Amino acid sequence: MRSDPERLEFEIEKRDAAARTGRLRTSHGVIETPAFIPLATRGAVRTLGMDDVAGLGFELILANTFHLYLSPGAERIAELGGLHRFIGWEGALITDSGGFQVFSLAHGNVSDEIKGRRGGSGSGGGVLEISERGVAFRSYIDGRERFMGPEESMAVQAALGSDIALAFDECTPYHAARDYTARSTERTHRWLGRCLDWHAERGPAGQAVFGIVQGGVHEDLRRDSAAFVSATGVDGLAIGGTLGRDKDEMHRVLEMTAPMLPASAPKHLLGIGEPDDLLAGIERGIDLFDCAVPTRLARHGTALAPLPEKRFRFDVARSASATDAGALVEGCPCPTCARHSRAYLHYLARAEELTAGRLLTVHNLTFLERLVAGARSAIRAQGFARYRAEILAGETPWGAEQRATSTEQPA
């Protein structure tokens, strides 16, 4: 690892089997790990202000290179003092590379990220050409032809001034043939080299770079990719690409990939953040997680809840909640649960009142923040396996955390 204390320092604090707690020191503060990272895709955590995000206890958020590149543009943000200043966020920032979005234009699944834009999917963005150099595509905003490759992605992330930049990669889809995945992974490796070259020469002093391990669901490709990326001396490692068709396959990919990564490096599992997946990741030594699901669910009337048999989801918009005077999740420390009943949230969600999205976003982010905080406490107390089992049995993170803390042994 070319760990540079000027820009990033990762210190592992406690271990409990493969799980660990740590401290990630960035140019904008220290993040306690394992951590969940809320998405500020286009420079805002939807329905919240940055004061809210900080108030919920988050120290790191993730913004999207692709969307910010198209609008308002990296030059604009740089002129306005960089991304932290532009969005009014004093904590740490990670930017994804844009690779996921630029490639998924071909599959059309960027649509959710740009929802709410005038005209739905906008001016018909789409991929024009994928080559060794990068990807030519049409902007969904104005239909203009744009280009993004490793150098462009790093240049944008440099202009944004994020604390952690992700290398430009192709996120191979699940249904890609093994051969395609193998060739794509090799290209991702070459792109990583170009990203690091660009960054060594022109990257901002305070910015760290994480490399992304690809390889689809294939054990040998994952192993090779883990070895390749680790050997480049990146500041941290991210696990990207398809993680399989279902949770079992995802856990298998995680199982085959995570142990291949250097123990001392910070590890980020990209795009994963449902409660059981967080636990599965933490169990295997993952330190960072980001995911659109909790905030997206909130905007569609669904709360995270200690309901493992229902994928931890409680759909408050269903009619059963219409007359329910109880809290959304009993005992939850979030302001929404402290003040409001299921019946009220049901009514607001059904009426499509904007406040519904806000109240549920606050709850869902609190739920995940408590979940990782509980995991940290449990790891420190050498009780992560029990904590995980309790959450998977339907215990609340705050209840399990309390018990873990009360049984904590002197270090």
Added chain:
Amino acid sequence: MRSDPERLEFEIEKRDAAARTGRLRTSHGVIETPAFIPLATRGAVRTLGMDDVAGLGFELILANTFHLYLSPGAERIAELGGLHRFIGWEGALITDSGGFQVFSLAHGNVSDEIKGRRGGSGSGGGVLEISERGVAFRSYIDGRERFMGPEESMAVQAALGSDIALAFDECTPYHAARDYTARSTERTHRWLGRCLDWHAERGPAGQAVFGIVQGGVHEDLRRDSAAFVSATGVDGLAIGGTLGRDKDEMHRVLEMTAPMLPASAPKHLLGIGEPDDLLAGIERGIDLFDCAVPTRLARHGTALAPLPEKRFRFDVARSASATDAGALVEGCPCPTCARHSRAYLHYLARAEELTAGRLLTVHNLTFLERLVAGARSAIRAQGFARYRAEILAGETPWGAEQRATSTEQPA
């Protein structure tokens, strides 16, 4: 006035010509007047939580009888402990009568209030019959035939348990003939009698009733209505109906109506709340104002600003703000202005990010809260005329308030 200290007490504190400051004691706290009342039309101030609303300094909010009657229904809210508990608001609540909405169904201008509902204007609500008894109409939610008259409105407001109920009235449109307005105003008076009869027998102990003065733009009708409503012994008086075609005519209607009302009663100017109109009302002794404009403007990218020549509106979505690193309104004490630039708000508003509506709502409500707080300080210092002139000349409420306070004389 049948002012009942059990439910409402209004104490005038200071006068400065016709303007005055006061304290309105309700069953849920004391409101300093003059006050601006944010709208929680369907039980939420759009984009905000109730903790936000209280945090911005508001002590009284207004909810909508018509919308809550249709969904979730008054019985449901009563079963869940009343409107305060249902929406999680510990401060004071005023409910409008539903008269405005039920009559404006005929003109189609309820649409903005129900915006965001699935299918736009819903299931085609509309008026079926207007009679002495009340108004039969179709629900915009499910197309069912519903009915609202004075007794129904009071029964719904009693079930909601608001601190202040408004009597059921017809809000005559500007283009109504004088003859129609005269007959409608007389019917509104008969309806007021029925509202008070119903309330005397079955209204909740802690609930006050305000009567509504109608009469369109006609001085004699306004005078007669003011006399009639005042003589009924209502707890407070509201000025409703059309206030004319433009601001000049509105100020003339206000001028002819306000002095006819008993000086000691609280006075509410319905549906008015743009900065210059607040000042015009306060100058004439109005104590309470509510208005959808500040929150609606916010959701469309427009901020309130000290720009009298532009109706106090600053459209941050216009391209001039795209590169503007300055605060939305320099010196504004709101969290949005403290943290964010015009350029960021411009970007969010253009991108139609949900956070834009929230940040601008926080700003616009702060602007009006500071405006009325400044007016209160100025009245106490016998300097309201100067304060009004300063605001109308483009001074900020906080700047003008500071000067008023620093020149305050011992009482």
